Amino acid sequence: MSLTPGKLAGMKAVSNERGVIAAAAMDQRGSLKKSLAKEQGVADVPDSALEEFKSLVTEVLTRHASAILLDPEFGLPASKRRNGKGLLLAYEKTGYDAALPGRLPDLLDVWSVRRLKEAGADCIKILLYYTPYEKTAINDHKHAWVERIGDECRAHDIPFFLETVGYDVHGEDEKGLGYAKRKPEIVTGSMEEFGKERYGVDVLKVEVPIQMEYVSGTRAFKGVQAYTRAEALEHFRTSASSTHKPFIYLSAGVSNPVFIETLELAIESGTSFNGVLCGRATWKDGIAVYAKQGAKAFEEWLNTKGVENINNVNKALESAKSWFDKVDMKAGALV
Template sequence: MSTIPSITPGKLAGLRALSDERGVIAAAAMDQRGSLKKSLAKEKGVSDLPDSALVEFKELVTEVLTKHASAILLDPEFGLPASHRRNGKGLLLAYEKTGYDAATPGRLPDLLDLWSVRRLKEAGADAIKILLYYTPFEKSAVNDHKHAWTERIGDECIAHDIPFFLELVGYDAHGGDEKSVEFAKKKPDIVSGSMAEFGKAKYNVDVLKVEVPVQMEFVHGTKAFKGEAAYTRAEALEHFRDAALNTHKPFIYLSAGVSNPVFIETLELAAESGTTFNGVLCGRATWKDGIPIFAKQGPKAFEDWLNTKGVENINNVNEALKSAHSWFDKVGVGAEVPA
């Protein structure tokens, strides 16, 4: 007896467009804006760069890496020219403004002024991506604002029958150092609590894009370990399992700016834990090391680097994704359902 899909035709088509034939999302991420501009300017030794530099950087990354990815995440501000060079692969478009207002408590989110889900879909998006800074331990008034904001976006995606990817990035509600061992100890509860909250039906999220529930440099017994432990390897594996149990939704891991070797080891740990993760949206772990090359040696040298080291990086990720699971069962469809 066939299962009745729990997903609409438009959302199903969008997810299929972003996935490989196994139903695994092997997507590259290139929606960085403010942080990328600062990094490029710093490496070039200037205070600012023209927008055209960001556009060109995104075009080169997209053209090379989508040959080895199932999809690409871009922003509509600087990434639309790159979207036409994605080798026929799926397209996610970001809907949120980059960064957050540090002067306002709670890292409140905001949407791009001149965009809507309708406009992003008309620009070619197969799915909508939102980044939300979130911790369950924030003041309830702040989180209530974030909950309502996310509900509105979920409803907008329903109206246009397009998948909604919610990217959750944790932080310390009390302003503590997020690179410290103290924060590393809080991270499992932040990640698990966030996945539990936004897996609720009222948000209408289709895929959760989440951090792994540990900080790898604090996992004793890993290659990434730097000498100060927040968890044993066995405890880290349990944190992966606990976080995954907090949602029935498809979920994928983000690379969070770590190096390629650290991200690969992270995915190996996820596989060892037995979690049914459904892929990745991986950005900086594939192209970050090329920033100084683009800034100092120019676009051609960067393209050459992408075609060698960049491709090697993304193929490392693809190899690790052999342990990822299809999202088909989570949304009640079989592999035989046509695109």
């Protein structure tokens, strides 16, 4: 994989000195609004609450992260408080239109890669709901969409991070056993597809290829088995071998202990993952604190429990691999 000067600079800006991406994620919008409102027992919360929440998370956690992922809708004030760390900005609209089939994506109306870069972005992030099991016509729509964004990032010489999140098309519960058994193929198929050069993706932000609660022999196991521990390790290896691109794991809303055990399993499998973009596993439990006790209490929570959570992740990342090894550049360019 070759990197142009702008893409290389952007990648280095969001990585630590080892070439590992140890980034925090704070680009939640609709889901965060709903969670805050629920904890407050109200129908809605003002936009200012999201801006304050994001700013507090950013100011505290970027002291312990290589970068922060934010959205340009509510996160720009927070981007000024990131302690000199790298900045990824989201380009997609939050959520999807549930009335239409296929969880089709859409971009923010008044933003472009040019404008995101002008706002300070070192890298561009896109979220795409994707499964190889979807109808061909729908996936063709998504493929073309990603190609356009890849070309836009090439034109502005800025790294393109593509986050793929699987979903069900078989009428199964996405937290159930049936979906857990399909998940390895969904993750591997997504990585294989978007690792192709035509898309211009620089980093794949992916789910782990298993559901931890269905892995027997783990602390997260809840009694119903979809895979043995040995099978889970093999699923990690299979998905990792499906692409030559740098890839990082997302936390997908699981608790901090479960995410740490997940990373331990990835390390045990020997995969060449290059870091994380970790959001809710570090700050999710602070939502209730902010909603019920206010900003000061939340800041105190972040400085204690939030920092503990992100340091747990950082410790697990000591065994992550450098993306430098996947980039075709002269050694001096990486200094």
